[in-house]
Amino acid sequence: MVRVQERPALRRGLEAGRRAAWALAVAAVLCQIPYPLVSGPWRDALTVAGVAVFCLASLTAAALRHGVRGPLALFTVAGLGGLAVEAVGVRTGFPFGSYHYTGSLGPSLAGVPVVVPLAWIMMAWPALEAGRVLAGDRRRAGAPASRVRTAVVGGWALASWDVFLDPQMVDAGHWVWSDSHPGLPGVEGVPLTNFAGWVAVSVAMVAVVDAVSRRPVRRPAGSGAPGGPAVVLYLWTYASSVTACLVFFGRPQVALVGGVLMGLVAVPLALRVAGAAGRRG
Structure with a gap:
């Protein structure tokens, strides 16, 4: 009798979580839309x-996928791990090169703006889901070969996003490179x-988040689209x-x-999502 009563409650909880995940995804998009239309402190505030x-x-979305293990793994590996690697980076120049933050992104911890590890969290999950x-083969999602492919593809999904992010943030004056040469062709200043x-x-981060959060696995939150709101946010x-x-x-x-490099993941991902939507239709 108890189990029968728990199931409807669990379903209601999952449904509420799905609505929350989609509402937050929509809110994130709405925060980003006016970004290029404003400047100065307004743009900085919208960034944060x-x-x-x-x-x-x-x-x-991670909680809906894996229960408490999902957000815990994401926060620990991508958040605290991102903070650690950035703190090492600003002090030693490894592994990114020599750079420093200018203080325009708000409060800092260990020389790193607090918003920076949040950015690692925000994109690590969509990249992993991508x-x-x-x-x-989803039926062998836990197999070693599948995990390696997930880490490589998800890591590239995360790293290629920075081809857009870094020039934008450098132009906005949020951080400065000591020496920006040599750079990717067409991506001056980084x-x-x-x-x-x-x-x-990114490959290491995605691999660890995937391994730590792998069980238990639920269906992605959403309307049946592969990856749910996380994948939609990646494509957005x-x-x-x-x-x-x-x-x-x-x-x-x-x-x-950036369109070519990030598109190596985003384009086939969009086709996969579109194909799934077509089959449902």
Whole structure:
């Protein structure tokens, strides 16, 4: 009798969680839409607000996927791990290259703005879910080969996002590179060491979050779309980043380079989501 009574309560709880995850995803998008239309303190405030809401959306989606283990793994590995690697980075120049924060992003911890580890959290989960969707046979999702594919694809999904992020934040004056040469072709102002560091850190981060949070696995929160709101947020980030660089930021080369590199994940991911939607229809 107790189990019968618990099931409806569990369903109601999951449904409330799904609604919360989607509401937070929509709120994150709404925070980002006006970003290129404002400047100065308003833009800085939107940066912090957008990251915070997006971070909450990712944590909520992780909880729906894995219970408490999901957000705990995400916070510990991506949040505290991101903070640790950034703290080492600003002191030693490893693994990204020599840089420093300017103080425009609010309070700091260990020389790193608090919003920065939140940004690692916010995108690590969508990147992981993108990697899972594209990794292969879901029936063998726990197999070693599948986990390696997830780590590589998800790590690239996370690292390639920085091709858009870093030029934008450098242009906004949030951090400064001591030496930006050599860089990716078309991505002036950001050294190539930064991208290499991001790839290494991102693959390791996604692999650990995936391994720690793997059990128990529930269906992604959402309307049946692969990856739920996390994947939708990843595709939104891709499309909005390309558009912003082309239309608002005067960075067409970044739009091209980032569009190609992040598109290696985002385009097949979009096709997979569209195919799933077509089958449901």
